[in-house]
Amino acid sequence: MQNIALFLLCAGLLVGCANKPALSLYQQLDGKAGIAKLVDSFIYQIGNDEQVFHYFEHANITHFRDGFISHMCMLFEGPCEYRGDSMIAIHTGMNISEKDFNHVVDLLVNAMNEQNISYNVQNKILSKMAPLRGGIIKI
Numbered sequence: 001m002q003n004i005a006l007f008l009l010c011a012g013l014l015v016g017c018a019n020k021p022a023l024s025l026y027q028q029l030d031g032k033a034g035i036a037k038l039v040d041s042f043i044y045q046i047g048n049d050e051q052v053f054h055y056f057e058h059a060n061i062t063h064f065r066d067g068f069i070s071h072m073c074m075l076f077e078g079p080c081e082y083r084g085d086s087m088i089a090i091h092t093g094m095n096i097s098e099k100d101f102n103h104v105v106d107l108l109v110n111a112m113n114e115q116n117i118s119y120n121v122q123n124k125i126l127s128k129m130a131p132l133r134g135g136i137i138k139i
């Protein structure tokens with residue numbers, strides 16, 4: 001009888017674990033606070049970069065920060081609604097080259113390293129952002 005109870009307990013634990021929902025990328029980043037820290041590092045990287053800083057020279061950084069945080073939060077399945085303009089609308093007229101786009105991705109990687117984000121999570125972030133590339137460069 002005791003053995004059966006033990007078996008049922010173990011089976012229950014196994015099923016419980018198997019059904020545990022995977023953490024969203026938002027949760028793996030410690031939610032909005034973690035995203036805000038990442039975006040602050042990213043802004044610092046851009047602010048100290050000679051190659052791409054000129055794009056941001058006249059941007060309102062507080063507005064950019066808020067927009068980038070809520071966009072990331074939405075993209076990573078967090079409880080946020082991004083209310084800014086579309087990626088195409090924002091980046092049209094900037095004529096961002098492929099080289100500069102790749103450079104900004106490198107700056108984001110620097111920021112992720114600075115925030116000690118694991119390579120596994122970094123890869124997930126980059127794969128969520130990569131599909132947006134077509135609506136950002138050369139427009």
Ligand code: HEM
Pocket residue numbers: 052055056058059060063064066067068071084085087090091094096100101102104129130132133136
């Ligand atoms: C996947 C890559 C990128 C994403 C997801 C992205 C997303 C965004 C978002 C969410 C905003 C702020 C929207 C708002 O105002 O609410 C923004 C603004 C901006 N982005 Fe990007 N961006 C990307 C790549 C780039 C690159 C490569 C550059 C330049 C080299 C760039 C230049 C800018 C600038 C200058 C602004 C500020 C515009 C302004 O307020 O005047 N972005 N971007």
